[in-house]
Amino acid sequence: MTEKDTSLSVEFIRLRDIMDELREKCPWDRKQTIGSLRQQTIEELYELTDAITESNWVGIREELGDLLLHILFYARIASEQGQFELEQVLTGISEKLVRRHPHIYGDVKVNNEEDVKRNWEKLKLKEGKTSVLSGVPKALPAVVKAARLQEKVKQVGFEWDNREQVWDKVEEELLELKEAVASADKDKIADEFGDVLFSLINYARFLNIDPENSLERTNKKFISRFTGMEEVAIRQGKSLSDMTLQEMDAIWNSIKKQNSGN
Secondary structure, eight states, rough: HHHHHHHHHHHHHHHHHHHHHHHOOOOOHHOOHHHHHHHHHHHHHHHHHHHHHTTOOHHHHHHHHHHHHHHHHHHHHHHHHHOOOHHHHHHHHHHHHHHTTTHHHOOOOOOSSHHHHHHHHHHHTTTTSSSSTSOOTTTSHHHHHHHHHHHHHHHHTTOOOHHHHHHHHHHHHHHEEEEEEEEOOHHHHHHHHHHHHHHHHHHHTTOOOHHHHHHHHHHHHHHHHHHHHHHHHHHHHHGGGGSSSHHHHHHHHHHHHHTTOO
């Protein structure tokens, strides 16, 4: 074991011991259940994704620590209830990784990452999964879920040949949305709007971009520009609510030109 390995082991055990001590001595930590921790874990995960979107490495390091603490917390509660031990969590993921990478730990040959993904899905089915879609969590945000569904079915050949075909599908769905809007049928409009989003997410996949991250970047850009517009209005001694749309557009376009790279 190297000095770095020893340090890593020491710090991991230290964190586990702190978690155990907090669980025994801190009133707040003692009170927590897997149910009460659930929402906090989701929030921590979103804070991590926010740091990733901003390429904030300091933030990423901090949020990874928070998530690791939550993992230890769940394992501690599971141990108290006689469900499983932390060692079983570590052993389980290690064995799964070895089992699902036979091209590394066995004699299976692969040519590229797509072969790896296809093998992964085949192995999951052999392990008892009833569908290639069974590994997609129900609680995923809709944009993320759509991308995962599309990626999953790709592994069994349910896939377009090229991005031009996917864009044709986007245009087809847009036409169907326009027809639904003309019909004034709210349910049909909602269905067709969803189809447009699903096809655009598929197109994003063919462009090799993350649609969830792309949308979040746009959200951040909008927030930056809008708050900038508010600041300009304040400097002019005005309130946005007192301005005309034309006045606000003028400020917006000015800010947009100043930040044309964003």
